Amino acid sequence: QKEVEQNSGPLSVPEGAIASLNCTYSDRGSQSFFWYRQYSGKSPELIMSIYSNGDKEDGRFTAQLNKASQYVSLLIRDSQPSDSATYLCAVGRRAGAGGTSYGKLTFGQGTILTVHP
Amino acid sequence: NAGVTQTPKFQVLKTGQSMTLQCAQDMNHNSMYWYRQDPGMGLRLIYYSASEGTTDKGEVPNGYNVSRLNKREFSLRLESAAPSQTSVYFCASRQGANSNVGYTFGSGTRLTVV
Numbered sequence: 502q503k504e505v506e507q508n509s510g511p512l513s514v515p516e517g518a519i520a521s522l523n524c525t526y527s528d529r530g531s532q533s534f535f536w537y538r539q540y541s542g543k544s545p546e547l548i549m550s551i552y553s554n555g556d557k558e559d560g561r562f563t564a565q566l567n568k569a570s571q572y573v574s575l576l577i578r579d580s581q582p583s584d585s586a587t588y589l590c591a592v593g594r595r596a597g598a599g600g601t602s603y604g605k606l607t608f609g610q611g612t613i614l615t616v617h618p
Numbered sequence: 619n620a621g622v623t624q625t626p627k628f629q630v631l632k633t634g635q636s637m638t639l640q641c642a643q644d645m646n647h648n649s650m651y652w653y654r655q656d657p658g659m660g661l662r663l664i665y666y667s668a669s670e671g672t673t674d675k676g677e678v679p680n681g682y683n684v685s686r687l688n689k690r691e692f693s694l695r696l697e698s699a700a701p702s703q704t705s706v707y708f709c710a711s712r713q714g715a716n717s718n719v720g721y722t723f724g725s726g727t728r729l730t731v732v
Contacts, residue, residue, distance in 0.1 A: 509658070535720040544708055544723040545661070589661065591720065605651070605676065606721060608661040 504528060505592050507609035514616055520577040522612050524590030527571065534566055535606065536575045537589040545589055549575060580616040587611040620644050624709050624724035631699040631731045639694040639727050641709030649712045650692035651721065652676075652684065654705040661708065667692055699731045 505526050514520045522536075533552055537545035551557045551564040551573065563576040573592075577584055590609040622643045631637055643650065652664040653676075663676030665684040673684050681703060683695045692711075696703060706728050710721035 505660075533720075537720070544726050545721075547720040547722075550720055591661075605663055605666060607663075608653075610658060610660040 503609075504607045505590055505609040507588075507590050507612050509610050509612060511613040511615055514580050514614070516580060516582060516616055516618050518580050518616075520580045520584065520614055520616065522575040522577075522588050522590075522614065524573045524575075524592075524609055525571055526573070526590075526592045526607075528592065528594065528607075529568075529571065530594050531568075531571075531592045533593040533606075534564070534573045535591040535593075536562075536564060537591060537608075538584075539587045539589060539611065541586075577614075580614075582616050582618055585614060585616050587613050622709055622711055622722050622724035624707075624727050626727060627725065628728050629730070631696075631729065633700060633731060635699050636695065636697050637699065638696075639707055639709075639729075640691070641693065641724055642691045643709075643711040643722070644690065645711060645713075645722065646689070647711035647713050647722075648689070650686065651710045651712070652682075652692070652694045653708045653710065654678065655708060655726075656705050664694065664707075696729075699729075701731045703729065704731045705729060 536549040591606040667686040709724040
């Protein structure tokens with residue numbers, strides 16, 4: 502089982518719809534969770550972070566975390582063609598927790614999202 | 619602009635050649651990381667440095683070495699390049715190992731080994 506798993510997609514949604522991106526993780530010691538957006542040929546850009554169970558909203562983005570189910574998701578409301586990109590889920594342990602993790606992040610493979618007009 | 623700077627942006631090597639990828643950050647971050655990104659494989663950690671003076675292996679360290687030259691700079695060296703090392707390499711930094719802030723990434727180095 503991979504440490505962090507995402508559906509690679511591609512996920513295609515119409516403009517204006519809600520895009521739902523999912524991520525599961527295997528390490529129960531994980532404490533920090535991030536979503537990155539990566540446009541083709543560019544570097545990953547941090548768009549959301551979440552640490553506590555529940556929802557966190559920032560503009561059109563909502564991150565949801567359920568530690569009991571080891572599941573984190575990203576919702577994009579009113580999707581725009583400019584949201585078309587690969588979305589990477591990243592998970593981290595607190596440094597020193599259960600070993601010398603030193604704040605490393607483990608990334609999923611990424612989900613390709615296409616928003617069509 | 620503040621951030622993470624990687625050089626070079628593109629490089630073509632012949633099998634067996636060596637090279638060093640440079641990374642520098644001006645955000646006074648303590649922790650720095652080298653990842654490689656391959657299609658279908660996501661980002662995989664090569665080496666990291668939790669703080670100046672320390673380095674440690676990540677998930678895929680074979681064929682690489684690193685040097686944390688000072689707090690700002692963290693270089694990645696390929697001693698004898700192999701075609702399997704063809705990839706996009708990203709350097710990243712973070713305020714501290716326990717920071718709840720994600721990484722800041724550099725713009726990447728696209729390396730082709732022929």
